[in-house]
Amino acid sequence: MALTTRVMRMQSQSQSQSQGVRCRTCTTMSSSTQRSRHLKKKNELNSSLALLASLVITVTPAAAHAVSIFEGNYADPKHPGCARAIASNGVVSGTDGTPGCENGEPQRPWNLSGKIFEDEKKIFIDFSPKGGPKDLTGEWVGNGVRFPDGNVWKKL
Incomplete structure (x- = not known):
């Protein structure tokens, strides 16, 4: 100004x-x-x-700077304490431990590419670098992202 x-x-x-x-x-x-x-x-x-x-x-x-409803940090109940973040450009990043990241487990950082479709409230993430599916669909459910297996990343 x-x-x-x-x-x-x-x-x-x-x-x-x-x-x-x-x-x-x-x-x-x-x-x-x-x-x-x-x-x-x-x-x-x-x-x-x-x-x-x-x-x-x-x-x-x-x-x-366009803001996405998906942009932010998340808690993943299948990986307690491990970082999860989604950027407005669709990049998904985080860390993995075995089984989680709360007890000093060694952590491995990762970055994945994703594509956000705001109108449909969906994100498609390529989990293939981690051994998962190429186009895993996540759906915005008001307080986080729900995946097909029922897991919900809650937005922090």
Whole structure:
């Protein structure tokens, strides 16, 4: 927001100078050619500032980072204490221990690719790097993700 305000203030000052308010630099220049070049540069700057201001105003944080209902950290009852996370781009990451991660078991980190379909409230995860199915479907159930075997990762 501060950037937007600063750009708009610079644009306003520059426009007021070109609309009749005398520019100090212009009045100290010796020739009309120099003044003309200077005013041309100021007008180019005004155009650039106007474009920048419109871009700053139209780009919002929501447009820059889309949030998914799946995005977040989860608890997996089949692997107690082991990390589970889903990113808004569909990447699923976590750790595995035997059987869990609560008692100092050695943990193995992993990352899997997934594809989120927000409209259908489904995620398809490729578990094949871990020896599982290639397109395991997870369904959003309000407080987590339910898989076909009945396991539900609860969102933390």
